[in-house]
Amino acid sequence: MSMFERKPLAALLGALALSAALSACHSQPVRNGQPLGLGTPVDAAQLAAWDIDIDADGRGLPPGSGTVAAGQRIYETRCIACHGAGGQNGIADRLAGGQGSLATKAPVRTVGSFWPYATTLFDYVRRAMPFDSPQSLTPDEVYAVSAYLLHLNGLLPADGRLDAASLPRVVMPNRDGFKVDDRPDVVGTRCLKDCTPGS
């Protein structure tokens, strides 16, 4: 500090300009819009344990299969405590029933009545269920318990089986029940004087 104080201002500015010029020789200014070269390349093998998403067409479904019967056994040991017998009356989300209720005053949204794609069921159960031990089921177990839940909703027979080919072909009752955001459907009005309340 004291060294700077003794120097005349002009000399100080000159020294600063020189050091700026020197440092410019050693570092590259980064141009906007150019990749910075940060980050590390990553390949499919490294990513395998994370790359678990299933899309609506079933891309990403792993090899394996499971039956409704095997699924019932898994459900009754791993799921029933929270979701209830037959997917109803548990402390967690209801998983069965409600078909035909969506346009009523008391709609019941479940996998069977509401979900548009069966692939979502596999994707979600594999990543997040059972709640107390996520990502602990094998692909065969996820196929099986998915098959059982679809069976509970009348979407797969008692002797049904699911695999990567058959799961995306399950036709969900509410498949065409969704439309992309079409708001504004409600337009407010800016009345200031003698307005009708609540209108």
Added chain:
Amino acid sequence: MPPYLPPPGLDAGADLVADKSAKPPGRRRFLQGGAALAGGAAAATLAGSARAAGEVLPVPAWTRSQGRPVANPYGQPSGFEGRVIRRVREGAQPPFPTAASSLTPLADIFGTITPNGLVFERHHAGIPDIDPEQHRLVIHGLVERPLSFSLNDLLRFPAVSRVHFLECAGNSGSEWRPARKLTVQSLHGLLSCCEWTGVSLGTLLQEVGVAPEAKWLLAEGADAAAMTRSVPLDKALDDALIVYAQNGEMLRPEQGYPLRLLLPGWEGNISVKWLRRLKLGTAPWQSRQETSKYTDLLPDGTSRQFSFVLDVKSVITGPSGGQTLKSRGRQQITGLAWSGHGRIRRVDVSIDGGRNWEEAVLQTPVLDRALTRFSLPWLWDGGPAVLQSRAVDSHGNVQPTRSQLIAARGTESAYHYNGIQSWQVLPSGEVHNVHV
């Protein structure tokens, strides 16, 4: 009806100052009109201060001894502010406390920035304790160079800081039902606003090189829900942030430490916390959180999907549900307004349940897709009143009434409630949630 007071005068050292450039002639009239009410205001002030007139001011203990030493490692609010905390909704007992929410105490915070410890929470599998050294953000799928970024990598990109609100799509959802006498925290507290710092997602996408056929990307969290949402690529390139800090410090664990997505103006759920992966693809994935949840069921049984933007909205936070006005006379009506479409242009306030409206004062600066503080002084004559606020945004969207919303959407759509809130003030001074 009790008259409005003029807004604080520009020469009175008021901290809430109207944007003068916006409407100079109207403002002048407002002040002149206010002069006529000055007599009434002065009378009320006299009545209010009479109570304290005989008070002798003592020298308290804290003036006669040393306070606590410096180096309080992380500062905490005064012990007298212990009621200002997040809470779960009154009467709610979440069966799974890790798949639950807590609400911001909107009536007890000031200005527009939510303190980090009070930002609302919504988790689907609890708050993970993520080691930032081990955490990675992977961007892959339809890209030229799949890359994995450490936090350290991300800190080397140009940092961007922006103030934006965050609101859960389910905020105010109990208002679809008959009015319950809840506080503003319980009714509307899934709402906060922070200065978010991070990297523009567009910058990262440039780094990996987006394939021409990519249209959507999947965002995935590293929590035990491994939560996923599909994001349109246009939004990702437009204004999405990969955030590592909020209000000047690293993200709080409950806000996604060490990394989260932030999509300004969009429903909170899609701003995926604990972000670990972005995968580019051609179509939405139809994940559970964009089919089973966060879709808006309409009376005909169909549902609106990918309803991302949060519409224009406002709420009076004081006086508000559960509070009691202590005395007649001057009150300060204050509240928050916001819109996922842009800036707040104006907020109107009614004290007679929506018959007549007066324009409130907006605290500046008014920022894009951020909470905006409004206020309006009010002389309460002790009679019944119903307070309402109505926001208008920079796109001309006007906040609708509850009945307009229900006429269009029924009562089962669960999300995206943005109706005008009504607070009834009883002669006792008690304030309750009502529907008019």
